[in-house]
Structures are given as structure tokens and as C-alpha cells.
Amino acid sequence: MHNQHILITGGSGLIGKGLTELLLTKGYTVSHLSRGKGHDSRIKTYQWNVDRGQIDENCLTGVDTIIHLAGAGIADKRWTKKRKRELIDSRTKSIGLIYDLMRRKPNLVKHIISASATGYYSNRGDELLTEESQPAKDFLGYCCVVWEQAVDQGKDLNLRIVKLRTGVVLSKKGGALPQLALPIKLGMGTALGTGKQWIPWIHIEDAVDMYLHAIENTTIQSVYNMVAPYPVTNKQLTKAVAKQLRRPYWLPNVPSFLLRVMLGKLSLVVLGSTKVSAEKIESTNFTFKYPKLADALKNIYG
Template sequence: MSKNILITGASGSIGKRLTNVLLRKGYSISMLSRAPGQNPAVKTFIWDVNKGIIDDRCIDGIDTIIHLAGAGIAEKRWTDTRKKELIDSRTRSIGLIYNLLRTRQHQVTSVISASAIGYYSDRADELMTEDSAPNTDFMSHCCVEWENAVDEGEKLGLRIVKFRTGVVLDKDGGALPTLAKPIKWYVGSPMGNGRQWIPWIHWQDVVDMYVYSIENITINGIYNMVAPNPVTNAQLTQAVAKQLHKPLWAPNVPAFVLKLMLGEMSTIVLGSTKVSAQKIQDAGFSFKFAEVRTALKEIYG
């Protein structure tokens, strides 16, 4: 079983949680970062993706690489420059690692990478499986480029796993604090018509799924990283409000307002993506939080 793991994007909320779980399980963890690490239990190696710089010692003794690196999709408006940054931060980073694997002796056998349900993008009420075709907008294009870059590892004889991740529910980061803030101030409401599907997942199940894929080498290829029971935007908003004991009285935020505010990026909140979790369940993974109500109760309880 894998014991020596290199993580990119380890400073993100999922990266931190995954690192802590793996350390408790006895794994040796290294990370690639632009700055020295703060955790003395983790070896930190410096890289600069834009400059093509990477400490070649980072792969010494490593058998599994977890690729979580990538600029935040919703952090800035999608200008042409930002779009390039979003793609490059995901593709050039793994490319830098693969170039290293091609030129040095190593014992890496597996690369387990994040991807996103943005691969499917806005698909109304159609249920998306791993075999569904990608959409044609920017989010889909970004995910296709991301996955293609990761798949280059197959030419090196590596086991490749890619997780198309949904909306991760975590009160310390991601979409949930943004959704919950107006609710806490009594001005929360669904976005657009509220009927768009949200493929959510509790952060604990995200971490557990990464650990499951590390420890089960039969896990291979692409999997949707979503809970088995998706909800609509309105249902999620109502569930958060109920958990926070706040009323919902404000009218829905009109779609045209969101499009004016966010531009092309409005697809993140207005797009409807209903995603199946059947494949990862068939592979033996059991969800701790299959229902959004119990997920939110644990998060806020």
C-alpha cells in the first residue's frame, strides 16, 4: 500500500484536511508549494509553475501524487487572462511533475487528481454519468484540458484517477460560507428560478474518497465526486436556512442581476448539473453523508 504521498494544492481547505487525515493514518506527506510550509510534519518542496521551476527532490521515495493545485474558479471575474490562468494552473502544474518523472528515476505508481463537475456544466434535468459528453462552455473546456493533462501520466505507466468534484460543503471554505452569509443576515434567497440542480458533497466524504482511492488500487479512471442525492438551489438554500434557524423571506435573486454582476461566471450559480454517484458506490465507497440535511447538521452542529 502507498505510504509516501506528494500533494499539490495542499494549502487549500481540502488539501489541509486530507493532509491531516493521512498523517493520522501514518502516511509520510510531502507538498509542493510556492512558500515554505507551516506544518513541521510535512516536507515542503518549492515550485513556481509560471516559471517552470520545481525542486526535483520532491519525487524522491514518493509512490502516489495527489493533484489538487489550481487557481480558484470563482475568485475573480473571467477575463481572457484569468481564463488562461485557471487552465494553466491546473495543466502546467501536472505537466511540470510529469516532465520530472520522465527525466529521473522514481517509484511513483499513481496520480490521483481533482477535476470538476463543470465538465458537464449546465445540463438542465439530465442525469450526468462519467460517460456523459462534456459541454461546450468555458468551464467544460477548462475541465477537459485539465483531465487531458492528467491523462498524460498514462504514457508513463501510471494509475490515473480523476474525481469530478461537486460543490463541497465546508463551513471553512468554498461555496457554503458565501451561501450562508446572506441567510445569517436575514436576506438569503435562492438564485435565479432556484430549480437548478446542485451536485453537493460533504467535505468528509471528499477526503474519505481520496483516501479510498489511495488504498484501493482497483480504483482507476474517472469518478463523480458527489453525494448520491443532489438537491436544487432552492432546496439547499432552504436546508441551510433551517439549520441556521433563519427565515427566508426575500424574493429569488433574478438571473439577469447575477449575469450583470458575474458575467460569464454566472453559470456557476445559474447552471443546473444533476450528477450520478453510482459508479463510485459500485466501486465499494460508502458515503457518510448521503443526505444534505445530515451533512449540514454535522457542519453546523
């Protein structure tokens, strides 16, 4: 049994929920830092309001590891100027608030494991992207750079810092897959844009396991890509989902210009091509349960 105490920000999100369950079954003590009140008696929920700079000062009590998953959803709304600010602030000001508290109050925190995203590389065609690749010079790239920099501000606190650049997390319970599967379920399955753009996908279980891996292996630090080792194109993904759901894949591709009109800047999220390497995390002896897309989809829809 573990006596480790883990504080999670963004614990109600897709990965946050899965990770909370896994940690509880493994005997960890889990707390959440949240805007709302908690409804789970197994978890102590502390409250904060990032916009107002408010945080419950007791949230660090007994905590040795913080998992930072908080952040407004990239694809939830159109990218107005205000929304772009929200997307950045919800990620950077939140971890800043925690570091401010750590500087003011004695605590036991030794490890910070934070989400980042493969949006760091953004739209790069067929280039194979590793952790050493340069960030993109667009909004997604910029957002991830300042997010990671905000997390790295904790270096002067003598912390082990891990940043996991999350790809497209596949799950029935949320994320991109239900949105992608909807037209397919209705018999209108088709690739988006050219269909040749690479999707850096990962099964939800592997994503959650990777966080556990980073918690349990204290030699792991710095940045790792959180993607399956076999990337697929948008067309391959759409075809595989159609096959798994036994639905036709037949229409011509949805033209890029139409998606740009419908989605604005958000179209980058579906039209962007990001081919990401999983080699670095594999070199730490992390084993994927679902390295191949067909197996991942079979598990999700099986």
C-alpha cells in the same frame, strides 16, 4: 502503519488541508509541493513555480502516490481572458511539470490521483450526468477537458490514474457554503435565479474520504464523480441552510439578469444546473458518511 509516501499539490486548499490531516493520522508520510514555504513540521514542503517552469527535483524522492489538487479558484475572480488562461495553466502546466520531472529522473511513483470538476458537464438542466456523459462546450467544460487530458499524459509512464470530478464541497472553512450562508445569516435567504438548478454537492469529509478510498483501493482507475448520492436544487439547498441556521427563507428569488450583471460569466457557477450521479463510486464500495443534505448541514453547523 503505512510506509506509503504521498506528495500533494494544492495542499493548502480546502480538500488538501483535510486530506493531509487524515493521511497523517493514518500513518502516511506526506509532502507538499507548494509556491510558498511550509509551516508544518510534520510535512516536508518542496517548492515550485509553475509559471516559470521551476520545480524542486527532490520532490519525488520516496514518493509512490501524487495527489494533484493545484489550480486557481474558479469563482475567485472575474473570467477575463487572462484569468481564463490562469485557470487552465495552473491545472495543466502544473501536472505537466511533474510528468517532465518523472521522465527525466528515476522515481517510484505508481499512482496519480487528480482533481477534476463537475464543471466538466456544466449547465445541463435536469439531465442525470454520469462519467460517460459528454463534456459541455462552454469554458467550464473546456477547462475540465484539458485538465483531464493533461493528467492523462501520464499514461505512457505506466501509472494508475484516477480523476475525481469534484462537486460543490460543503464546509464551514471555505468553498461555496460560507458565501451562500452569508445572506441567509443576515436574514435575507433566497434562491438564486429560478432556484430549480441542481447543485452537485458533497460534504468535505466525504470528499477527503474519497481521496483516501482512491489511494487505498488500487483497482480504482479512470474517472469518478465526487458528489453525494442525493443531489438538491439551489432552492432546496438555500432552504435547508436557512432551516439549519434558524433563519427566515422568504424573499423572492434573486433574478438571473441581476446575477449576470453582478457576476458576469461567473454567474454560470451559481445559475448552472448540474445533476450528477454518484453510482459509479458507490459501486466500488465507497460509503458516504453524509449522503443526505440535512445530515451534512447538521454536522457542519450542529
